[in-house]
Amino acid sequence: MLLDTASLYFRAYFGVPDSVRAPDGTPVNAVRGLLDFIARLVQDHRPDDLVACWDDDWRPHWRVELIPSYKAHRVAQESEQGPDEEETPDTLSPQVPVIVDVLAALGIARVGAPGYEADDVIGTLTARASGPVDIVTGDRDLFQLVDDARQRRVLYPLKGVGTLQTTDEAWLREKYGVDGPGYADLALLRGDPSDGLPGVPGIGEKTAAKLLATFGDLAGIMAAVDDPGAKLTPAQRRRLYEARDYLAVAPKVVRVAADAPLPEFDAALPTEPRDPAALEELAARWGLGGSLQRLLAVLPR
Known part of the structure; x- marks a missing residue:
């Protein structure tokens, strides 16, 4: 314990x-x-x-x-x-x-x-x-x-x-629609005001869960951003692209x-x-x- x-x-x-x-x-x-x-x-x-x-x-x-x-x-x-x-x-x-x-x-x-x-x-x-x-x-x-x-x-x-x-x-x-490791990806996408994590503007908990269900994990989501054929709305693609610098470092901060x-x-x-x-x-x-x-x-x- x-x-x-x-x-x-x-x-x-x-x-x-x-x-x-x-x-x-x-x-x-x-x-x-x-x-x-x-x-x-x-x-x-x-x-x-x-x-x-x-x-x-x-x-x-x-x-x-x-x-x-x-x-x-x-x-x-x-x-x-x-x-x-x-x-x-x-x-x-x-x-x-x-x-x-x-x-x-x-x-x-x-x-x-x-x-x-x-x-x-x-x-x-x-x-x-x-x-x-x-x-x-x-x-x-x-x-x-x-x-x-x-x-x-x-x-x-x-x-x-x-x-x-x-x-x-x-x-x-x-x-949440995720497993244990998926919770870290959900948290960094959604953000957490109590820890000062900004998250991705416009990507709330439900959207983050749907993205993870569709693309598997954060790496899969970011690969989809670069794939014109991936099923992302224009707004989601833009928001994720604009947050790419944050998303590149957030996993190391959020994952224990x-x-x-x-x-x-x-x-x-x-x-x-x-x-x-x-x-x-x-x-x-x-x-x-x-x-x-x-x-x-x-x-x-």
């Missing part, structure tokens, strides 16, 4: 009231909400391995070089020395180091890669895995990794993590990496805390209470 950790702690932050606080009054709603999420996922799905995948760089420079608008609207402060700072709520940012410390004390693997997003970590671990993989994320971009033959599916939270949409190839075809340089780590789900003393201190300092106890109760099972 691979967790898109930031996606889940953002969801926890907005789903759990900020009245959930540590003894000193600091909000810990994201911390406790994430612990509850993990406890429920472990209880319901019993993974052998669990990895909290991490954004070492949420807006990699190599993606921005290709498409400068990539996540640009979410930048709080640009940095020349390291990753750009993402705009986050004032009371969420201080909780992220607490999450890091709690995961370490528990012994739950937290894995990132310099210059890569959590999506790329997930893509790399999915490519490496020999057995079934469940990806837990609120980010539809990762639908591109769905692969029934290799038992790769996305568990997409609809309400907390108690209600999860199981995204497999049948669901993708019914909803399968070869991110990951550190060595132990993915096995722990049955007991790695550092009980540190965990006890964190629990007391941050008032983790029932959320931590619920997770500790399901780990040995």
